[in-house]
Amino acid sequence: MGRPPCCDKSNVKRGLWTAEEDAKILAYVSSHGIGNWTLVPKKAGLNRCGKSCRLRWTNYLRPDLKHDDFTPQEEQLIINLHKAVGSRWSLIARQLPGRTDNDVKNYWNTKLKKKLSKMGIDPITHKSFSQILSEYGNIRGISNNNGNHVASFNKNFNSTLVSKPEQPSSSVLTGPSSSNVILKPPIEQVHENSFINNSHSWEFLPQFQVTNHDILKPYLFNEVSSSSSSSCSSTATQLNSPQSYTCQESQPPLTPSSSCFWSEFLVNDPVISADFHHLQQQQQHQDSHGVLSSTSISTQNNIFHGKFTSGNGDFGPYDHGVMNGNQTNSYADASSSSASSFVDGILDKDREMGSQFPQLLDPSFDY
DNA sequence: AAAAACTTCAACCGCCGAGGA
DNA sequence: TTCCTCGGCGGTTGAAGTTTT
Numbered sequence: 274m275g276r277p278p279c280c281d282k283s284n285v286k287r288g289l290w291t292a293e294e295d296a297k298i299l300a301y302v303s304s305h306g307i308g309n310w311t312l313v314p315k316k317a318g319l320n321r322c323g324k325s326c327r328l329r330w331t332n333y334l335r336p337d338l339k340h341d342d343f344t345p346q347e348e349q350l351i352i353n354l355h356k357a358v359g360s361r362w363s364l365i366a367r368q369l370p371g372r373t374d375n376d377v378k379n380y381w382n383t384k385l386k387k388k389l390s391k392m393g394i395d396p397i398t399h400k401s402f403s404q405i406l407s408e409y410g411n412i413r414g415i416s417n418n419n420g421n422h423v424a425s426f427n428k429n430f431n432s433t434l435v436s437k438p439e440q441p442s443s444s445v446l447t448g449p450s451s452s453n454v455i456l457k458p459p460i461e462q463v464h465e466n467s468f469i470n471n472s473h474s475w476e477f478l479p480q481f482q483v484t485n486h487d488i489l490k491p492y493l494f495n496e497v498s499s500s501s502s503s504s505c506s507s508t509a510t511q512l513n514s515p516q517s518y519t520c521q522e523s524q525p526p527l528t529p530s531s532s533c534f535w536s537e538f539l540v541n542d543p544v545i546s547a548d549f550h551h552l553q554q555q556q557q558h559q560d561s562h563g564v565l566s567s568t569s570i571s572t573q574n575n576i577f578h579g580k581f582t583s584g585n586g587d588f589g590p591y592d593h594g595v596m597n598g599n600q601t602n603s604y605a606d607a608s609s610s611s612a613s614s615f616v617d618g619i620l621d622k623d624r625e626m627g628s629q630f631p632q633l634l635d636p637s638f639d640y
Numbered sequence: 641a642a643a644a645a646c647t648t649c650a651a652c653c654g655c656c657g658a659g660g661a
Numbered sequence: 662t663t664c665c666t667c668g669g670c671g672g673t674t675g676a677a678g679t680t681t682t
Contacts, residue, residue: 289650289676311667327668328651363670374670379649382672 286320290329294319298326298334332375339371343380351377352385356399 301317307330311323319326332338343351347369354365360381362374369377389396395405 287652309667324668325651331669332650360671375650378671383648 284320285314285322285325287325290333294321295329295334298330302330302334332373335373337371338373343372343384347372348380348385351381352389352399355381355385355396 297317297319298313301313305316309323310327313319313323313326314321317326321329350368351365354368358364360378362378362381366372366374366377386396389399393401393403395402398405400408
């Protein structure tokens with residue numbers, strides 16, 4: 274029964290690949306193409322596991338791979354995609370031609386996580402640290418109320434900080450620069466993050482919602498449960514705020530089985546409903562053909578780059594520094610008043626927190 | 641100049657779903 | 662139906678390189 278094992282793992286070479294081994298794989302693939310990887314070591318004359326050969330090819334030898342540094346555009350795209358789908362590296366890498374999931378994952382872990390943390394942005398939730406604190410929140414209520422509220426706050430706060438079990442709160446509570454960032458976030462960071470939460474991270478969501486509906490849903494609702502204390506007052510606000518993961522105000526955390534879908538937000542927004550509908554049609558077309566055509570990808574990217582971006586040519590909201598509370602992108606224009614009030618709300622929360630807890634602004638303050 | 645600390649990233653590990661035997 | 666491999670995935674490791682002390 275079954276198939277024979279692909280290789281004797283105790284008897285194959287491991288570790289770094291030599292140029293000679295690379296040449297053998299390249300020679301084999303160029304003459305035979307990509308097929309059964311378990312046969313490759315034998316046929317190519319390599320003492321390696323087939324799986325290892327496949328990995329070497331897909332992560333390093335493939336001719337379509339880029340080996341140069343990530344561009345600012347790619348960097349921004351990774352950040353945006355990570356906000357929407359989390360560490361679905363293969364999904365993210367598919368939006369970056371010439372990059373592998375391993376590339377993206379390494380770049381995120383070694384560069385982007387630190388970069389965001391230094392900017393006062395939690396790389397897990399993509400919210401500013403001050404915003405996390407203010408959300409968990411409604412600190413005035415906690416200080417005035419009984420232990421139940423405090424317990425609830427602690428529970429919610431912890432659940433956010435460890436919203437992904439594999440990355441327990443380290444990016445928030447530890448790290449070389451995080452403590453200063455948490456305690457004294459520059460006010461413009463709130464602006465920047467508001468912009469992030471308001472716009473770019475949503476730009477591609479219709480695309481993902483359509484093409485990866487089943488994959489994305491549970492993940493997004495994980496975010497819901499970590500943001501359960503948030504509230505939102507309108508569809509427009511939902512679409513332009515980090516709290517938009519929730520469907521209704523004061524709702525208990527949603528579960529993956531919830532009947533609330535992204536598409537409900539999307540189709541309720543007059544600005545994007547047309548595009549969403551268009552993408553749904555694309556999806557139907559795609560389903561009928563089995564694969565996502567390059568035309569479809571291109572069209573979606575056009576939407577991403579053209580319609581929903583801020584239009585100033587600056588791809589990087591994290592690099593802006595010019596974003597103010599009244600600025601919104603075209604996506605947010607449909608609900609500009611809600612969006613700006615959301616920004617104002619964050620700023621008000623920030624100020625309120627600062628006035629109520631001045632020790633938080635003291636760099637010597639220690640949790 | 642040398643050791644320690646830190647960073648990078650290729651490679652590995654283990655899990656999962658699909659599908660072959 | 663069961664057992665197994667394959668291919669794909671995300672997380673982790675550790676060697677090599679770089680920077681700091």
